Structures are given as structure tokens and as C-alpha cells.
Amino acid sequence: MADSWKITGFASKAEVQAALLAHDEVEEWDFDMVIAGREVAEDRLLEWVIEVWLPREPTAADKRAVAALFADRAPELSTEKLPPTDWVIESQKGVDPINAGPFHVRTPEHPASDDAVNLVIPASQAFGTGQHATTAGCLAMLALMRREGVMVRNAADIGTGTGLLALGALRLWPRALMTVSDIDPICVGVVEDNAALNGATIGAGRGEMLMVVTDGMADPVLKARGPYDLLIANILARPLIELAPDFGKAVSGGGHIVLAGLLATQEHAVRSAYRRAGFRLARRLVNGDWSILWLRKRR
Numbered sequence: 001m002a003d004s005w006k007i008t009g010f011a012s013k014a015e016v017q018a019a020l021l022a023h024d025e026v027e028e029w030d031f032d033m034v035i036a037g038r039e040v041a042e043d044r045l046l047e048w049v050i051e052v053w054l055p056r057e058p059t060a061a062d063k064r065a066v067a068a069l070f071a072d073r074a075p076e077l078s079t080e081k082l083p084p085t086d087w088v089i090e091s092q093k094g095v096d097p098i099n100a101g102p103f104h105v106r107t108p109e110h111p112a113s114d115d116a117v118n119l120v121i122p123a124s125q126a127f128g129t130g131q132h133a134t135t136a137g138c139l140a141m142l143a144l145m146r147r148e149g150v151m152v153r154n155a156a157d158i159g160t161g162t163g164l165l166a167l168g169a170l171r172l173w174p175r176a177l178m179t180v181s182d183i184d185p186i187c188v189g190v191v192e193d194n195a196a197l198n199g200a201t202i203g204a205g206r207g208e209m210l211m212v213v214t215d216g217m218a219d220p221v222l223k224a225r226g227p228y229d230l231l232i233a234n235i236l237a238r239p240l241i242e243l244a245p246d247f248g249k250a251v252s253g254g255g256h257i258v259l260a261g262l263l264a265t266q267e268h269a270v271r272s273a274y275r276r277a278g279f280r281l282a283r284r285l286v287n288g289d290w291s292i293l294w295l296r297k298r299r
């Protein structure tokens with residue numbers, strides 16, 4: 001567990017949104033940025049802060065990069081050294097269960113819901129507890145697809161994180177082949193643990209989950225198991241646009257793709273890239289600032 005630092009500055013909502021976009025656009029950015037709304041106790045005013053977390057003591061260049069996130073004014077920034085903590089696990093502890101479509105996503109500490117499809121996801125270093133609007137939106141979109149009569153035999157979840165979306169999809173389509181992938185090898189153990197917790201089996205057969213570590217569609221196993229009739233990708237707008245041609249090849253004619261990780265303001269660019277790759281829009285959901293797209297490949 002390394003030391004970490006946090007730089008905080010109050011911002012307008014417009015600055016917060018611009019900062020989110022900048023974060024997505026700047027490739028060499030190596031900070032974790034948290035955008036938070038803060039309630040000031042006395043007058044219940046909602047203020048926004050930009051919090052930037054760094055794995056090192058901020059240099060002058062780091063501070064300039066953070067200051068550049070604030071439009072036309074010199075922001076007042078405060079810098080704080082944080083105690084050594086595993087922040088990913090810490091941030092996931094004690095989170096409340098969420099409901100999305102028929103799903104109830106909870107940690108093992110919370111009781112099961114009798115009238116929902118329970119998915120158990122403990123705190124881990126991988127992304128995907130259901131708390132984020134994009135994850136919850138994808139679960140709701142998958143449930144909508146099932147309600148609309150979509151049948152899935154061969155699916156892949158790219159950027160699976162905790163494996164939550166794949167586990168949800170397997171509840172909706174229990175006989176499907178399911179390949180999951182992530183660029184981050186830490187997800188392998190997390191996916192295995194979460195599969196076991198949710199009664200799923202790791203394997204290459206129907207109703208099982210096969211995990212590969214790869215960037216996008218690069219892995220030969222991921223390619224060989226296609227074409228997919230459902231591909232799920234909750235990543236970010238930039239990689240989604242870059243991956244559009246590969247995803248276009250990986251999805252069968254008439255097949256489906258669910259995309260998330262794009263802000264509503266980035267939807268146009270993502271939809272254009274996927275139109276060029278042979279997809280048309282079937283449905284869209286908006287959850288907070290985020291868009292979740294269901295697209296269908298032309299036959």
C-alpha cells in the first residue's frame with residue numbers, strides 16, 4: 001500500500017463536467033480523479049469539488065495540470081497527504097445495495113432480497129460494484145433486452161472488472177457461452193471469486209465464464225470464441241471509439257452490443273463510430289450524466 005496525496009479545489013458544475021471530459025481526452029493523464037458534490041452544512045448549499053488523487057507527492061507540474069482543469073480562474077487548491085490505505089477496497093466498504101431492473105446487487109454483509117435477482121459482489125480492487133451509474137445502467141439495459149425477447153447464445157463482456165455484468169447476463173441467459181476480459185490482470189482472481197460467490201462456474205462451456213486478460217479484442221481466444229451475439233463494453237468513450245472496428249467484426253449480423261462509460265456529451269462521437277462499424281441504435285438510457293447504448297449490427 002503506497003502513500004497517496006489528494007489535491008482538492010472547489011469548482012462550478014460546468015468545470016466539473018469539463019474536467020471529466022479532459023480526463024477522458026488526455027491520454028498521458030496518470031491521476032485518479034474523483035468528482036464530488038459536497039453539501040455545506042449551514043445553508044445546505046450543494047457545492048462541487050474536483051478531487052485528484054496521486055500516487056506521489058504532487059510536483060509543480062502536477063499542480064499546474066490540476067489547476068488547468070479550472071476554466072479561467074486561478075483555483076484555490078489544497079493538498080493533503082493521505083494515510084496508507086487501499087483506497088479501492090476502502091471506497092467499496094459499507095456501500096449500500098443497489099437495485100437495477102430485476103437485480104439486487106449487494107455485498108455479502110447485506111441480506112438477500114427475496115423478490116429480486118441477487119448478485120453478490122464484495123469489495124475488491126476491481127471496478128464494478130453496481131454503484132456507478134454506468135454499471136447500474138448496463139444491468140438495466142440487459143434486463144430490458146431480455147424483456148424485449150432478445151435471445152443470447154454467445155456473449156462477451158469486455159472490461160469486465162468484477163465480472164458483475166457477465167454474472168447478470170448469465171442470470172438472464174443461463175445457457176449462454178460467456179467470455180469475459182479485462183486489460184487488468186488483477187480482475188482474474190476477483191472474477192473467479194465472484195463467480196464462486198454467485199454460483200457460476202469458470203469454464204468454456206454453456207453457462208460458464210471464461211476469462212482472458214487482454215486489451216480490447218486482441219487475444220486470439222477472445223477472437224476465436226466469436227462471433228458474439230451479445231457484446232458488453234463499459235469502458236470509456238475514447239477506447240470505445242477506437243475499438244469500434246474490432247467490435248464490428250466480433251459481433252454477428254443481427255447481434256447486439258451494449259456500450260457504456262460515455263458521458264451524454266460524448267454520445268454523438270461514439271454513435272458515429274459505431275454507425276461506421278455497421279451498428280444502428282436500438283435503445284438508449286441516460287443515468288445521471290452517462291449514456292448507455294444498445295446497438296444492433298446490421299445483417
Ligand SMILES: C[S@@+](CC[C@H](N)C(=O)[O-])C[C@H]1O[C@@H](n2cnc3c(N)ncnc32)[C@H](O)[C@@H]1O
Pocket residue numbers: 126127128129130134135138158159160161162163164165181182183184187214215216234235239261
Ligand atoms: C468502468 S470499468 C467497468 C467494469 C464493469 N464491467 C462494470 O460495468 O462495472 C472499466 C473496465 O475496463 C477495463 N478496461 C479499460 N480499457 C480496456 C481495454 N482497452 N480492454 C479491456 N479492458 C479495458 C478496466 O481495467 C476496467 O476494469
